[in-house]
Amino acid sequence: MKVKGSQGNRRVEWVKAEHPFTAMSTGSEVYANHNEAHNAALRRRCSAYRRRQNLYAKKRPGLQRVLDVRRLIQKLDPIGDSVSRPH
Secondary structure (H helix, E strand, C coil): CEEECCCCCCCEEECCCCCCCCCCCCHHHHHHHHHHHHHHHHHHHCHHHHHHCCHHHHCHHHHHHHHHHHHHHHHHCCCCHHHHCCC
C-alpha cells in the first residue's frame, strides 16, 4: 500500500492489486529471498564483505561438509571457539 499525495493534492491511499498469476510464497522462502537480496546488496557495496563471503554455503553438500567439520572441532575442543579464533 502506498500513500500518494503532494502539497497541492489530498493524500490518497493507493492499493495495487497483485497479478492474478502470482504464486504465494511461504514465509521461509520469503525470508531466504530477503537474506539473499541483503547479502547481494552488501556484496555490491562492500569489497571487504566480498572477500569474506562463504562460497561453500552455496550448495547443500558444501554446507553440510562445513557443518560436519565444525561439529567435529567443537567435540574435540573442550575450551570452545574462543581460543581458536583470534578476534
